[in-house]
Amino acid sequence: MAIIDEADATSTALPSSPNNSPNSFPDELSYLIASFVPTHDPGKRSKAFLVLASYCQGVRASTGQTQDGAQDPGTQALSRIFLPIVQARIAEAQEADVLVGLSFFTALFQVDWSTASDIFQREAVLASITDILDLYSSDLVSREAARLLSQACGHKVCRSSLTAEINQWLELAVRQKRDVPLRAIAAVAITKLSRGSGTDTLVASAGISKQSVDEDLVEIMKGILLEERKDSFLDAVEGLAYMSVEPSVQEDLSKDTSFLKKLLSIIPASRRTSSLPSDAPNHSLIYGILNIIHYLSVYRPPISPDQEQVMKLRRMTKPGSTTSGDSDGKILDALEDDPHVRERGRNLVKNGALNVLATAIRLADSDGIRLIVGRILLNLSVDKEHRGKILQSGGARTLAEIIRKSLSAAKISPGGQSEVDVSILEPTQALAKLAITSSPTQVFGPDPGAVYDAIRPFAILLTHPESSLLQRFEAIMALTNLSSQGVEAAGRVAQADGLLIKIEFLMLEDHVLIRRAATELTCNLVAGSDIVFKRYSDGNPAKSRLHILVALSDVEDLPTRLAASGALASLTSSPDACQSLYELERDHHRVLPILTTLIDPLFGSDEPHTRASPDPGMIHRGVVCIRNLLVNLEPTHRERLKEETDLTSILNLLIAVMGDNTEKAEILQPTAEALKCLMDLGMSIPST
Numbered sequence: 001m002a003i004i005d006e007a008d009a010t011s012t013a014l015p016s017s018p019n020n021s022p023n024s025f026p027d028e029l030s031y032l033i034a035s036f037v038p039t040h041d042p043g044k045r046s047k048a049f050l051v052l053a054s055y056c057q058g059v060r061a062s063t064g065q066t067q068d069g070a071q072d073p074g075t076q077a078l079s080r081i082f083l084p085i086v087q088a089r090i091a092e093a094q095e096a097d098v099l100v101g102l103s104f105f106t107a108l109f110q111v112d113w114s115t116a117s118d119i120f121q122r123e124a125v126l127a128s129i130t131d132i133l134d135l136y137s138s139d140l141v142s143r144e145a146a147r148l149l150s151q152a153c154g155h156k157v158c159r160s161s162l163t164a165e166i167n168q169w170l171e172l173a174v175r176q177k178r179d180v181p182l183r184a185i186a187a188v189a190i191t192k193l194s195r196g197s198g199t200d201t202l203v204a205s206a207g208i209s210k211q212s213v214d215e216d217l218v219e220i221m222k223g224i225l226l227e228e229r230k231d232s233f234l235d236a237v238e239g240l241a242y243m244s245v246e247p248s249v250q251e252d253l254s255k256d257t258s259f260l261k262k263l264l265s266i267i268p269a270s271r272r273t274s275s276l277p278s279d280a281p282n283h284s285l286i287y288g289i290l291n292i293i294h295y296l297s298v299y300r301p302p303i304s305p306d307q308e309q310v311m312k313l314r315r316m317t318k319p320g321s322t323t324s325g326d327s328d329g330k331i332l333d334a335l336e337d338d339p340h341v342r343e344r345g346r347n348l349v350k351n352g353a354l355n356v357l358a359t360a361i362r363l364a365d366s367d368g369i370r371l372i373v374g375r376i377l378l379n380l381s382v383d384k385e386h387r388g389k390i391l392q393s394g395g396a397r398t399l400a401e402i403i404r405k406s407l408s409a410a411k412i413s414p415g416g417q418s419e420v421d422v423s424i425l426e427p428t429q430a431l432a433k434l435a436i437t438s439s440p441t442q443v444f445g446p447d448p449g450a451v452y453d454a455i456r457p458f459a460i461l462l463t464h465p466e467s468s469l470l471q472r473f474e475a476i477m478a479l480t481n482l483s484s485q486g487v488e489a490a491g492r493v494a495q496a497d498g499l500l501i502k503i504e505f506l507m508l509e510d511h512v513l514i515r516r517a518a519t520e521l522t523c524n525l526v527a528g529s530d531i532v533f534k535r536y537s538d539g540n541p542a543k544s545r546l547h548i549l550v551a552l553s554d555v556e557d558l559p560t561r562l563a564a565s566g567a568l569a570s571l572t573s574s575p576d577a578c579q580s581l582y583e584l585e586r587d588h589h590r591v592l593p594i595l596t597t598l599i600d601p602l603f604g605s606d607e608p609h610t611r612a613s614p615d616p617g618m619i620h621r622g623v624v625c626i627r628n629l630l631v632n633l634e635p636t637h638r639e640r641l642k643e644e645t646d647l648t649s650i651l652n653l654l655i656a657v658m659g660d661n662t663e664k665a666e667i668l669q670p671t672a673e674a675l676k677c678l679m680d681l682g683m684s685i686p687s688t
Contacts, residue, residue: 026055032048032051032052032055032104033085033089033100033104034100034104035048035104036048036049036100036103036104036106036107037099037100037103038103038140038143038144039140048107049107049110049111052107052108052111053111053112056078056111056112056115059074059077059078059081060074060077060078063076063077072114075112075114075115075118078112078115079115079118079119082108082115082119083119083122083125085101085104086101086104086105086108086119086125087122087124087125087128088101089101089102089104090102090105090125090128090129090132091128095136095138095140095141098132098136098141099140099141099144102132102141102144102145102147102148103144105119105120105148106144106147106148106151109148109151109152110151113151113154113155116151116152117152117155117157117158120152120158120161121157121158121161126161126163126166129145129148129149129166130163130165130166132145133145133165133166133169139179139181139182142173142179142182143179143181143182143185146170146173146182146185146186146189147185149162149166149170149186149189150185150186150188150189150192150235153189153190153192153193153196154192156196159192159193159196162193167193170186170189170190170193171186171190173185173186174186174187174190174216174217174220180224180229180232181229181231181232181235183220183232184220184221184224184229184232184235184236184239185232185235187217187220187221187235187236187239188235188238188239188242190217191217191239191242191243192242195242195243195245217239217243218240218243218249218252218253220236221236221237221239221240221243222236222240222253222256222259224236225237225259225262225263225266226258226259226262233266233285234284234285234288237263237266237285237288237289237292238284238288240253240288240292241288241291241292241295244291244292244295244296245295247335247336247340248335250295250296250335250344251335251340251344253292253296254296254343254344254347254348255347257347257351260347260348260351260353261351261352263289263292264289264351264352264353264355264356266285266289267286267289267356267359267360267363268356268359268363282363282364283364283366283369286360286363286364286369287364287368287369287372289360290357290360290369290372290373290376291372293348293353293376294372294375294376294379296344296345296347296348297341297344297345297348297353297376297379297380298341298375298379299338299341299379299382300336300337300341341379342382342383345379345380345382345383345386346383346385346386348380349380349386349389353376353380354380354386354389354390354393354395355393357373357376357377357393357395357398358393358394358395358397358398360373361373361398361401361402367409367423370402370405370406370427371402371423371426371427373398373402373427374399374402374423374426374427374430375426375427377390377395377398377399377427377430378426378427378429378430378433381395381430381433381434382433384437387433387434387437387438388438390434391434391438391442391443395430395434396431396434396443396444399427399428399430399431399434400431400444400450400453400454402427403424403427403428403431403457404453406420406421406423406424406427407420407424407456407457409421420460420464422464422466424457424460424461424464425460425461425464425466425467425471428457428458428460428461428471428475429461429470429471429474429475431443431454431457431458431478432458432461432471432474432475432477432478433474435454435458435477435478435481435482436474436477436478436481439481440481440482440485448485448488448489451482451485451489452488452489452492454478454482455479455482455489455492455493455496456496458475458478458479458482459475459479459493459496459497459498459499461474461475462475462476462479462499462502462503463497463498463499463502469511469514472506472514473513473514473517476503476506476514476517476518476520476521477517479493479499479521480517480520480521480524483521483524483525483528483529484524484528486528487528487529489528490524490525490527490528490529490532491528491529491530491531493521493525493529494525494529494531494532495531500525500532500535503518503521503522504518504522504545504548506518507519507522507548507552508548512557512560515552515555515557515560516557516559516560516563519552519560519563519564519567520559520560520563522549522563522564522567523563523564523566523567523570526567526570526571527566527567527570533570533571533574536549536567536571536577537571537574537576537577537580538574538576539576542576542577542580543580543583543584546568546571546577546580546581546584547584549564549565549567549568549571550564550568550581550584550590550591550594550595551594552564553565553568553594553595553598554594554597558615558618561598561618562615562617562618562621565595565598565618565621565622565625566621568595568621568625569620569621569624569625569628572624572625572628572629572632573628573632574632575632575633578628578629578632578633579633579634579637581629582629582633582637582641585641585645586644589645592626592629592645592650595622595625595626595629596622596626596649596650596653597622598618598619598621598622598625599614599618599619599622599623599626599653599654599657600614600653600656601614601618603649603653616664616667619657619661619667620666620667620670623654623657623667623670623671623674624670626650626654626674627670627671627673627674627677628670630674630677630678631673631674631677638677638681639681642681642682642683647678647681647683648683650678651675651678651683651685652686654671654674654675654678655675655685655686657671658671658672658675
């Protein structure tokens with residue numbers, strides 16, 4: 001085993017080693033076969049995994065990989081190398097040799113499952129495994145055999161190869177109570193078997209009831225954790241992670257306060273307090289615990305009626321289903337509804353789930369750990385009651401760190417653009433939820449740099465081709481909050497890649513909330529960014545954009561009208577924008593009527609209007625737009641406007657506004673200035 005200390009150097013050299021032939025196992029790596037026995041030092045076993053993985057990658061690189069599955073050249077080459085080794089060891093008479101063969105075979109499943117699966121399906125290999133189960137009563141051999149079967153049960157091609165004798169042995173191993181570690185490992189294997197797609201008939205033939213699996217195995221695994229059987233923690237957690245996909249199991253686990261506290265205590269709230277077994281593979285254990293938390297907190301994605309019907313048909317066509325299948329499905333559906341998930345999330349938060357997430361990343365940082373922590377925080381942030389607690393526990397900092405590392409790992413496309421992986425969307429959505437309901441200072445702290453750093457991920461969430469409509473909506477809302485923090489923030493939002501084009505597209509979206517949010521963000525950017533102000537006020541393209549804002553100022557949704565007319569109130573301070581609006585009025589004769597309806601929704605209508613009474617904010621925006629348009633137009637255009645448009649009704653409406661808002665200076669001043677412009681055009685105020 002001394003050579004394993006050189007694993008780091010060996011693994012680097014493996015892919016290009018001349019001895020790394022697909023036809024034989026290199027002599028210098030023969031020590032690997034015996035390196036995975038569970039009694040060996042965990043650190044050396046970890047290095048052995050690295051060397052084995054590097055060797056497999058080297059063989060695959062030298063043979064090519066044109067197809068998936070057992071038929072690709074890499075799998076064929078590795079099977080030719082490892083099949084004789086595995087077969088020879090597990091067929092030996094000596095227990096030590098058998099243990100070496102089982103542990104190496106199990107490691108191969110973890111490193112290169114397609115090769116291990118190909119070997120596992122061989123008739124001679126299955127016969128040898130069956131003989132081992134019959135002939136060896138040693139605890140070490142039984143546990144390692146169960147661990148190998150647990151790995152195999154995780155793959156469909158292997159599940160279909162299992163014999164009735166193997167299934168029966170696993171069931172007996174679960175029922176016995178003398179060897180708790182063996183019981184835990186066998187329970188994981190049966191859990192994978194019962195969850196495997198298309199294996200219900202096979203499971204039933206082995207005498208394994210799905211209902212008894214759900215109830216008995218969960219209790220076994222919970223008991224292992226509560227009884228502090230640390231040598232079996234990993235197996236129990238892995239089994240519960242598989243079982244937690246079932247709504248009934250989720251409900252059971254979430255209501256068991258003792259279990260939740262014990263599970264969460266395994267990941268310490270700080271490095272100084274930990275229940276992690278000293279010799280356990282901490283990364284795998286932490287990942288399993290996080291998976292359980294994720295399943296307990298995840299909401300069912302919205303489904304259409306057609307999808308719901310398909311799910312119902314699938315339940316009815318499952319082997320062993322009865323006429324009560326529909327009612328059972330309704331019960332499961334009820335356990336997956338939002339109120340049940342919300343209650344499970346509250347139980348998690350109450351028992352300290354938020355306090356261990358940042359520690360989990362520090363103890364076992366990896367792409368997978370960061371991804372699942374981001375998903376958990378997203379799930380829990382759906383409930384607005386949790387958002388303050390997430391902030392208090394440092395959740396915003398955790399999400400920002402997850403996002404930062406994801407962005408730093410982004411690949412650069414041949415065109416020079418950064419290709420951001422879809423995995424960034426969920427943690428970014430979680431951060432967006434926090435930024436929507438809390439002030440930027442509460443979320444990002446007093447440093448404005450942290451606020452600016454959040455703009456890019458929110459812009460990616462908005463513009464990414466894989467983002468959902470909800471993610472885009474929440475990205476817009478978060479960006480709207482950030483853009484309100486000042487000119488610098490608004491300017492940075494406006495300069496985000498592809499953002500303005502996307503926002504303008506979403507302003508035409510049929511969905512009211514999306515259209516409203518996009519318009520509100522545009523209003524903020526028009527007021528805070530010189531770039532956007534110029535985009536909407538200067539040149540022919542601006543004329544089309546102004547036309548859209550005018551149209552949005554006439555929709556039924558009041559917040560959208562407020563945002564669109566607010567943008568127009570800012571833009572009409574520009575003579576160029578007013579010139580464009582004048583041209584639109586001459587072409588379509590709709591600009592002034594729409595601006596007038598901001599002041600009086602019933603203006604120009606012969607039928608009872610469905611809108612509410614005039615909104616003070618709308619009145620203010622209307623009079624400012626009309627005032628700016630009259631003041632900023634060239635004199636000749638004002639004269640022509642008077643000739644082509646009946647301004648008398650606008651004059652009378654402004655007079656009415658003066659009388660109704662005598663104590664509102666912000667309305668009175670622009671109204672008086674608009675009236676003066678009309679009087680300068682020769683119009684007179686009628687006497688009363």
